[in-house]
Amino acid sequence: MNSGAGKSPSPKGAINFSLAILSTTLLSTVLLGLFLWRMYLRWTVQCKSENRIDGKTVIITGGSSGIGKATGYELASRGARVILACRNQKLGDAVARKIAKKTGNYDVVAMYLDLSSLQCIRDFVKKVKENENKLNILINNAAYLGPKAATVDGYEKTFGVNYLGHFYLTYLLHDLLMKSAPSRIINISSNYYVKGKLDFDDLPLVNYDMFDAYTRSKLAMMHFTVEAHRMWSPEAIMSFVVHPGCVATDIMRRKTGLMGKFLRKFSEFMFKSPEDGCQTIVYCAVADGLREESGKFFENCKVVPTKNYVRDKSVCKKLWLLSLHLCGLDETHPEVKAEANEKILADLEAASFKRKHFEANTAD
8 A cells, every 4th residue: 555645745845836836927927028018119000101202302310220221221212312411431332322222213322421510510511502402301310329428519429419410400401491392300209208308407417327318319309399390380391200119220339248238139139120110200201191290299100199398389499599509500590689589598698508618518
């Protein structure tokens, strides 16, 4: 007779069995959650418009990689003349040749543009105006995400490249956009703008945080889009701001070490491809019936609500005038001379936002 028959499991065995069940359940839950999160992040609405834009001229900043490159391919395939504005001329030329070969549209060129230099932006615009008689679509896509640094002109680099450089570029190209109207400005932002804080008393971002700097620059792009709509929509220049979603681009290339490698691999696995990420940008560039949507925020090819403060007229105007001031445009542009606007700039001066103050606080 088996004396062990019918015995209950030992307490230790029961505990081990319970732990195994719990571990399996937890692991399954984590994997399921990761899968669902990945599905959510990678969910994409393809551009619903099949419109071609033959004969139209497009400038895309950051056009040699990521979303800019994918957008260039999509718009070239629809017949546009595409100008890839990029900081690496050699890479830009190679990308332009590749897009031309793939699409059969050989009206694709690369031009050098460093958004961290106001002089380089002026040189770029001068060259554009010498060679182009129209500009139908301007896509402000390029972005910096990295350690604290200063632009050539001494401004905090994330603010300077992601926002101020694009503001200056757009402002200098305004007359060409107006000449080509109806035309479109498409600014790339992020739904993370809600985390941004635009503190006019700390534009140098003395206590620098990479993510804070990035979200602030994206909030600035939101305000910029709203004010550009107010200023220029009567001239048939439409302005849109787009959240492309979480996209696997090379923006994290400056993050070094094991954490940098992990984040890059993680984004490749979890996030959208640039080809998926550019779909809403393409939609805003080519779709019909968007004139009434100018000044609004797009995600997945539709308008989505924004926080009320994004459209605050006083903040949008203050940022616009400060941007003119930082770009050295306040002495030559008439909108600054209005009495109310001069008072805003006087207040900014009182807050010590002269150039030398900004420069002194952006050094590493």
